[in-house]
Amino acid sequence: MRSDQEAEFRQYVTARADRLRRFAYLCCGDWHRAEDAVQTAFIKLYGAWHRKNSVNFDRYVRRTITNVLIDEGRLAWFRRVRSVGEPPEPPPADGADRKVDRLTIMDALARLPKRQRAVVVLRYWEDHSIEQVAEVLRCSTGTVKSQGARGLRTLRALLADSMPGRGIPVPDAFTEQTIGATS
Template identity: 55%
Template sequence: MTTENEAEFREFVAAQLDHLCRFAFLLCRDWHRAEDTVQKSLTKLYLRWSRLNLSSPGAYARRIIANELREEHRRFWFQRERTSGRIPERASPDPGESSAVRLTVLDALAQLPKRQQLAVVLRHWEDLSVEQTAEIMDCSTGTVKSQTARGLQTLRGLLGYENPMQVEGAMR
């Protein structure tokens, strides 16, 4: 890797590290696992950085993170340990937002099937477009729309919301 490429990569990591860790946390709900996954993903990205010609390296990094978490989940020897019911300091709620509501939404989100969970997180927490989400999930835009709709429908049922906007409002 050239010095210029390495400098670009360092700038990217400095600008995106916290955001990528929050993204991984939303998918796995464990800060240690999220940080480990981001570290592995950034290593993979670093090895490919000089060969990449991407307009959005952040989307590519999120795709690597999502794939890494999916692969880890599939491994038969992986034993998931449950974290405590409190939100870590780095995931503090926005001012005015009830932490109890946030915990309830996170618990409900964890109950979704993995593809629905990924679609909902990318669309409503990451505020990505359908096309950007499809690129990260490596699927069609129709699949993104259906997985997001099913995920939100399941969340409405789990949270007891009748109005779809209540779920989206609780996630922000």
């Protein structure tokens, strides 16, 4: 790679790294796996950088991250090394803030199936259109709609189950009040 191309690549990686790490974290729920997936995506992007004019790199990297995380779950070593446990924080006391808090949403999001999680994160957190999500995941728009609907339904059920009797309203979809993004 020429030095000017390498400088452009470094500039792209520097500008996008934090946002892509957050995206990967939302897809997998583990900062270490997210970092590894982003690094793998950047390695693959480095090999494709010479096709600069024919590739939308943001979509390419997101698709690569999603594929890496989905494929990683299929590996036998990953199933043996999975960690479990409850968070060390006690649940909030009665009369606590009535909003659905961010940690509760993150926990529920982590429990979604991988494809639904990817659709929900891309569609409602990253605020991509249905067509953009379909392109990133290489599926039809109908699949995006059905996976998004199932993901939101599952997310609502998980949030309702995690907060019985607290009187906390469960959002119909991700809204600005719950996670800071628009739907």
